[in-house]
Amino acid sequence: MKFRLLNLAAALMLILGFTACGSRKPVLRIYNWAEYLSDEVIEAFEKEFNCRVIVDVFDSNEAMYAKLKAGGGGYDIVVPSSYQVVRMAREGMLLELDHSQLPNLVHLDPIAVKFTQDPEHRYSVPYLITSAVIGYRADRMDTGPDSWAVFADASLRGRMTLLNDQRETLGAALKFLGFSLNTVNPEEINAARDLLIEWKANLAKFESEQFKNGLMSAEFLVVHGYSSDLLQAMEEDENISIALPKEGLSIALDDLVILADAPNPQLAHAFINFMHRPEVAAENMEWVMAMSPNLPAYALLDDAFKADERIFFSEEIFAKSETIFDLGENDQLYINAWNEVKTAP
Amino acid sequence: MKADPVRRERLVEVFLTAPGFVWLLLFFLLPTFNVLLISFRPSTLTGGIGEGWTLDTLQQLRNPDYPGILFRTLWVSLAITVSCLLLSVPVAYFLARCSQRWKTRLLLLIMIPFLTNFIIRVFAWKVILHPEGWLASVLAFAGLIPPGTQLLYNVRAVILVSVYTYLPFALLPVYAVAEKFDFALMEAAMDLGCNRIQAFFRVFVPGISRGLWTATLLVLIPNLGAYVVPDIVGGHSSSMLGNVIVRRLFSDRNLPHAAGLSSVLTVLVLLPMIVVILHRRRREAH
Amino acid sequence: MKRSRFPLVVTVLVMLFFYLPVLVLVVNSFNRSRSSGPWTGFTLDWYVRLFGRRDIWEAFGNTLIIAVSASAASMLLGTLAAFALHRYRTRLQDAHYTMVYTPLVVPEILLGISLLLLFVALGVERNLTVLFIGHTTFCISYVTMVVLARLQDFDFAMVEAAQDLGAGPWTIARRVIIPLLAPGIFAGGLLAFTLSIDDYVISFFLSGPGTTTLPIKINAMIRRDAPALINALSSIMLCVTFLLVGLSQKLNKENRT
Structure with missing residues (x-):
């Protein structure tokens, strides 16, 4: 009996195989x-x-x-x-x-x-x-965020995410601190690193893939994500809103x-x-x-x-925003800072 | 005309051994050594592998964060293994004493959920552990957690979901041995004055020790290299060695560093294992 | 002897534990919410949309091709290896044994990385053959283990009896050994098939453009796209599994009577 089943399965797979490479x-x-x-x-x-x-x-x-x-x-x-x-x-x-x-x-x-x-x-x-912006659940918050500072809000602990992306996320922290997101000044980068380590305590995780679904299912209340994804989410779910942080963003x-x-x-x-x-x-x-x-x-x-x-x-937004540029050898500064953020306890 | 029987036997042996052996030599042993070699190559800024040889990677492995991650990897894997064993022993005991008909039925029932995709099963847990899901509501109602607490993205979630994923790998070998266990031995022990619990621990558990060892290996080892479950339900502070390797490979593009960490894992796992495997082989021979 | 209820209770709890996520995903496949969050209404839409997704069916085809070929190859290689290991006690077999067993105790991630780096070094393009090689490599050990376990109970007196009756080696293999070992080989093959069809880690490292397997596709879709679609897919897969298992049980019973 078992062999009969196997034969059947094999025949089925052959058919599937042929249709798969048919065109x-x-x-x-x-x-x-x-x-x-x-x-x-x-x-x-x-x-x-x-x-x-x-x-x-x-x-x-x-x-x-x-x-x-x-x-x-x-x-x-x-x-x-x-x-x-x-x-x-x-x-x-x-x-x-x-x-x-x-x-x-x-x-x-x-x-x-x-x-x-x-x-x-x-x-x-x-x-x-596109740009990296803040998406949030308007139905769970009295006032929407207007600044990257929302990631310091301990009352949202465990319900927020930042992108799992070294340049974008260090960039958000640099913008909040008033620095350029293309800075090659190690002190500024280290300040951003330390800020991210502080914010990290309030995050559920660093997330580049599921911020959209997580926001729609209300698993996350505030996310850092790409504008196109979040606008798509808004179309499907009226409870979702987008904030453009006043410190500027990365376009x-x-x-x-x-x-x-x-x-x-x-x-x-x-x-x-x-x-x-x-x-x-x-x-x-x-x-x-x-x-x-x-x-x-x-x-x-x-x-x-x-x-x-x-x-x-x-x-106005263009004026205060920046675009991430390639920094050549100095990229290593960002790689190191990001590693420290990720491995910090 | 007949060939020398010893030589002929030797030829048959080689004929039987060669195909699998050569396959594994080419696609298992060789690549593993290749990884070891790459850890002594310099990395290039462009994410490639440089020319020449260096001990740079070895230096970088002395990163002060690594002992913590290594320790977490070990204790989380051990916690998963112990939980799996604790759950599988009573279940195996129950199954082994069932009638043949129920044995087959229950085994099938155990296997079926695991024929769905691994990733899907892990994601189903995200729905169960949702901060506004029914489990969280029940716990909050019982006053065990504040409402809206994130149950996901921590080490506990990683352990829970990993136990879910690996329990069959513990259950099946333990059951396989328990099924052959002679339950008359337990009755004999009880006739000799043991109570039921004593009989269970002194006779049944040692009787299935081989299954327990197999289960330990099948659960512990994969978890030492786990990265999918910690990635999906773990948080920013529950990364394991596997996550770090993947990050070195796919976001920093430091191949020698990833190879170095992989080698550390390989050596950690393999050295004790080869001793165990050879010991077992020798014992089987006797 | 009165039996303790404790093992029964644990078994029931473990069964609940096993089926809870399955229940959740089946229920959610009818949930209108595409992110699989709280219940927002009943729909069959996900099932309808699933059949329109060419990419899923393509990935499914790839997965089947690899699983069938890898389990067939590993059944052959694994059975030969198990015979050698069972029959000979030489130095070569000690080495062979270690070689066969180590892949079982090496975390999958290491197998994936080492094969990836090997294929990179060789400049091999990543096609279905690469995935077939990767899957066969980890399946061989499982098949060998299962067949070897069966061989421990194998009665070699049968082989001797056949020899005494004048059967040649091929006849013995075909008429005695293979039929007797068939359940073991088949069980090994089935295990290999199951492992291959569900493999994510090794495929993650080895898949390239156009060789996406179902687990890789599922992972991409469940994270970014629509988890609900995947719930529908896995509910169907569960139904098919239940049906096949039920059918085989029934056939088994009929064969016996």
Whole structure:
């Protein structure tokens, strides 16, 4: 009897196996942040270019980089933040872009140049602009937070999270202390480290993946998270709100890049160009809830969406916010400080 | 025409041994030594492995935070192991004395939840231990905790969920031995004047000691390298050695350092184990 | 002799402990809240959406391919190894024994890291073969252990009897040893299959683009995406398991009568 069952199972698996490798269309493999690309846009691209798109996700620039370095090649498109682009380009991981295949670059909003260390777009094309903000449960708090200082509030002990991300989280502490989040002054970095160790006592954990679900299930009451994720959460749950801390925040530009060993660079170029068609960019913006620096796309957006200053930041917010930049050798200062934060009791 | 029987036997032995042995040589022993070697390579700032040899990693392993983490890893793993053993002995005793029909049924009932995915089972605990979930409400109502207390993200949650995950690994080997245990021995002990509890501890428990040892190994060892459970239900102050290794590997990109920590874990686990394994082999031979 | 109630009580409690999370996830698969938090209403939506997710079924296919091939390979390698270990007491077998047993006592994370670093050093692309190698490596030891345990009870007089009756080695293997050992080999294979299908740690290190296995997919989805979808998936898997187990019990009973 047992063998009969086994045979049955084996037959079933063979069938499944064949259906799994049935299609022989060209494949585009994308390594992206979670929920950072509209499903409809993927479908439209697959249809138009008669291909299949496979998306894998990562949760921090460091994790993505480490996975690629550890031989996890095979991707065509990756979506690093602009500071990570510099490092990847320096190490020859990126393909120099062929601008003749990217006619839609003319649509780029010049504002994007502010956030990138690759203004000529040699290796990277701006994709979306987001920021790291505070999300909270409006139904459990009398007044919403307006400052990073909320993480010092012991009454919320065990119900708050900060991102598990060395630059973003040290950056939040640096902003609170009034320093630049790109500082290379060891004293300032150490002050931020000590502050984080104090805040840590009030945290449930450092969390980059589950802040959204945790906030929606009310497991967490205050989280440090990416604006696009938290805006998506707000759409689904009216009890969730977002605060832009008054000390300023980190605004990140995430870029589309092609890996040097991409199996399908041509299709990858087509994808980047496709993402900057104004109607595609507009649709993707409204799905992800982040700003794509594409000028003609703005006209296609909903007025309410365009007026949302958590997506289209005001001059005032831009003035007090910063973008994380690559610091070369000085990155080690942040790595060390972050390790001390994480291992401190 | 027949070949020398000793040589022929030797050939058969090699034929039987070679496939598995070579496989494990290539994909287990060789990679393990590779890790040891990498711990003596310099790390590059770009997250690669540099040229030449160095003792830098060894120096870095003298990090003052590591003894604490190592200690936590040891005591948490031990606590998990002891809890699993304490729960499996009575259950194995009960199962072994059931009728054959109930034995099969209960064993299947034990196995079934563990055929669902490991990650899913761990996440189900997040729902149970939710700070506003029913368990927290009951505890708060009973006055045991203040309302809204976070039950997750601490060492207790790690131990609880790990016990849940590893209990079958303790239960099955203990049961396997208990099933062969001759319960007449217990009755004999009681006839000789032991009470039931004495008989249980003096006759039954030593009688299943082999199962207990197997269970200890099967629970203790994986937990020494655990990183998934502490990552999901543990907090910022319950990281274990496995979490540190993964962090070195996937966020600092310091491969030699990760390799160094892995080697420490390997040596910690393997040296005593090889002695135990060889001892067991010799004993089996007699 | 009057029996103590204590073992019964502990067994009942342990069973409750085992089934509590299972109950929670089945209930939550009908919960409208996508984050699996407090109950917000009944829905079958997650089941409907599950069938539209091509990526889950692809990951499931990968998992099955690897589990079947790795358990088949480890059944073969493990059975041969168990025979060698049972039959010979040489230095080679001492080494062999240590080699087979150590993977069992090495934390999975170390197996994952060492294989990852090996494949990196060799410049091997991460495809299904890499995952197959990783899974087979840890399955061999389990199969060997199970088959070896069966061999302890194996009556070699049967083999001698067959030899006396003039059977050749292949006939003996096919007609005597394999049928007698089949339950052991099969149990080992089943264990390997179960371990492979549920393996997260080794796959986490070895999977690459397009070789996502189900546990990896589940992990990504449950953390970021929709835990409720995963609850629906695992409820279905539980039902299938219950059905298969029930069916095999029934067939067993019929075979016996």
